[in-house]
Amino acid sequence: MPDNRAMSALPPTIDDSAPWQHDTPVRLSPRVQRLTAPNAGVMTGPGTNSYLIGTPQTGFVVVDPGPMDTDHIQRLWQACPHPDGSGGHIVHIVCTHSHADHAPAARPLQALCPQRPPVWGLPSAPTARANSQFTPDQSLQNEELITLIPCGPEANLALNSVRLRAIHTPGHAANHLCLLLEEEALLFSGDHILNGSTTVIDPPDGHMGDYLHSLDTLSSLCEAHGVRYILPAHGNVLDGALATIAKLKAHRLQREAKVLAAMQALPKGSPKEWVPLAYDDVDARLWPLAQRSLLAHVEHLQELQQAPTP
Numbered sequence: 001m002p003d004n005r006a007m008s009a010l011p012p013t014i015d016d017s018a019p020w021q022h023d024t025p026v027r028l029s030p031r032v033q034r035l036t037a038p039n040a041g042v043m044t045g046p047g048t049n050s051y052l053i054g055t056p057q058t059g060f061v062v063v064d065p066g067p068m069d070t071d072h073i074q075r076l077w078q079a080c081p082h083p084d085g086s087g088g089h090i091v092h093i094v095c096t097h098s099h100a101d102h103a104p105a106a107r108p109l110q111a112l113c114p115q116r117p118p119v120w121g122l123p124s125a126p127t128a129r130a131n132s133q134f135t136p137d138q139s140l141q142n143e144e145l146i147t148l149i150p151c152g153p154e155a156n157l158a159l160n161s162v163r164l165r166a167i168h169t170p171g172h173a174a175n176h177l178c179l180l181l182e183e184e185a186l187l188f189s190g191d192h193i194l195n196g197s198t199t200v201i202d203p204p205d206g207h208m209g210d211y212l213h214s215l216d217t218l219s220s221l222c223e224a225h226g227v228r229y230i231l232p233a234h235g236n237v238l239d240g241a242l243a244t245i246a247k248l249k250a251h252r253l254q255r256e257a258k259v260l261a262a263m264q265a266l267p268k269g270s271p272k273e274w275v276p277l278a279y280d281d282v283d284a285r286l287w288p289l290a291q292r293s294l295l296a297h298v299e300h301l302q303e304l305q306q307a308p309t310p
């Protein structure tokens, strides 16, 4: 049964115009802060966004603690205070997936907390690369809830409670999941949806058919819950969830049409020869990377039995 007190709170309006910084968390909503790891780069944008969800009254869920960076881990610990101001009030740690810029900080952060909060997520699939092996303490089932209940007066309940729903979204990684903060209708999209860069689909752990299907899942979820904002693991908050997802899907299908056209133009060609045709609008320095996503499109076309036979 839904908690009407929690549901009565309006979703927040988010202003995400402050400049990037890595030293202190940025408050985005009553329950959400963002602390960005200092690992900016071509693949990571301004760095990996770790999200801290909760309050000193409930304790915190840390989503995507990030890469193995001692200073960042220490800052995460500090940014999750008890009501008396001391740090490390972490109740749960969740990894959206096992890539090296998301999950490695989970164990050292857990070790800093005497209560040893469980690390949640999905175990990496056998297809994961060597640097993305991951075994959580607890596997999150699809639609499973992680909850935080405040201590103190009853009146605090509606203001502070946290219901975080896990949604399985394979595609970027086989063990990828997104999270919906139900009280504020916010979607944490991990690497499935990014702002400022394109999600890499790197087979075999990445899979284009799964990726597109997961976009549909997220679209239905956002519609059902009235989600306006998407909080990605790299880049700023995205305003306009449904339009963002629709645009992403259209972009992928347009790219797939270009890949198909390249394969038809050069039926005996190789992926390396198809990339300049299918990605002619993309900086040539990114072509080696684009080749991985091209392979994912080729696989998807083959699964749909649309790929031309050489």
Ligand SMILES: [Zn+2]
Pocket: 097, 099, 172, 173, 191
């Ligand atoms: Zn990733």
